[in-house]
Amino acid sequence: MVRNTLILAKFELKKLLFNPRGLISLFAFSLVWLLLLLYPIRTASSFLLTEEFKQLISGIFGENSINELFQWKVAEIAIFWIAALYLFPLFSIFVTADQFASDKHRGSFRFLTLRTSRDSIFFGRFIGHMLIQSLLLTLTILATIILAISRDITLLLPAVTSGTLVFINLFIILLPYTAMMAILSLYANTARQATIYAILFWAVSAVMIAIVHSQFASLAQWLQWILPGAQISMMINTQGFGSFVYAPIPLLQAGFLLFLGRQYIQRSSL
Numbered sequence: 001m002v003r004n005t006l007i008l009a010k011f012e013l014k015k016l017l018f019n020p021r022g023l024i025s026l027f028a029f030s031l032v033w034l035l036l037l038l039y040p041i042r043t044a045s046s047f048l049l050t051e052e053f054k055q056l057i058s059g060i061f062g063e064n065s066i067n068e069l070f071q072w073k074v075a076e077i078a079i080f081w082i083a084a085l086y087l088f089p090l091f092s093i094f095v096t097a098d099q100f101a102s103d104k105h106r107g108s109f110r111f112l113t114l115r116t117s118r119d120s121i122f123f124g125r126f127i128g129h130m131l132i133q134s135l136l137l138t139l140t141i142l143a144t145i146i147l148a149i150s151r152d153i154t155l156l157l158p159a160v161t162s163g164t165l166v167f168i169n170l171f172i173i174l175l176p177y178t179a180m181m182a183i184l185s186l187y188a189n190t191a192r193q194a195t196i197y198a199i200l201f202w203a204v205s206a207v208m209i210a211i212v213h214s215q216f217a218s219l220a221q222w223l224q225w226i227l228p229g230a231q232i233s234m235m236i237n238t239q240g241f242g243s244f245v246y247a248p249i250p251l252l253q254a255g256f257l258l259f260l261g262r263q264y265i266q267r268s269s270l
Helices: 001-016 019-050 049-062 067-071 073-093 101-106 109-113 118-153 153-187 191-215 217-224 238-246 248-267
Strands: none
Touching: 001 019, 001 073, 001 118, 019 073, 019 118, 073 118, 073 153, 073 191, 101 109, 101 191, 109 118, 118 153, 118 248, 153 191, 153 238, 153 248, 238 248
């Protein structure tokens, strides 16, 4: 089972690297992040270094609201951290929407299940899409490090250290998103449909939590932790190892969603 799972995971990564459609997607992703690095991140990081900007932010948001933002040793990594916390989960919804939908549409699940177990298919696809996102994370973090050392070569070591911690944090954050999209992709007939289901799920959940909050505030505070990404807004004012205090939340969410996904694929007639 483990061997087949890894084979399927590697196959998903190869589809990105050696398939024309995958290469186009990779190029488009790289182009978007190149523009973000050259303009918003590079510009914002230069402002972050000035005392006037620190005073402005402290005056608007309060002295301790985002004080950790100014404790980063590498300004470019700090701005990247804020942008990636919100953008990578969004990218994840689109990147991982086709874990199973195309196979359902083509009817190729029958071919796969004759040669390996459903567990191998499910976890192989999940691991494969996490590998894809790991590659995308690595590329963007390396580009950010290069941007930082082009300003000051002495920032190489702190940039690599901070970049590594950011990578691990973002990888953990993306786990429940990928697991959620695995379930929705099993249910949907196309990747677009899975994406629509994801948007509807988060929108409806947010409305329901808001309604519950108006009547039972304490209950709503617990319910919000069910949604992937509930901790992201609180992670902005963290850095280094301190950001790992929120890691158990996405890990528990991912474990629960993977359990649900495994149960679904085992009992469904694909």
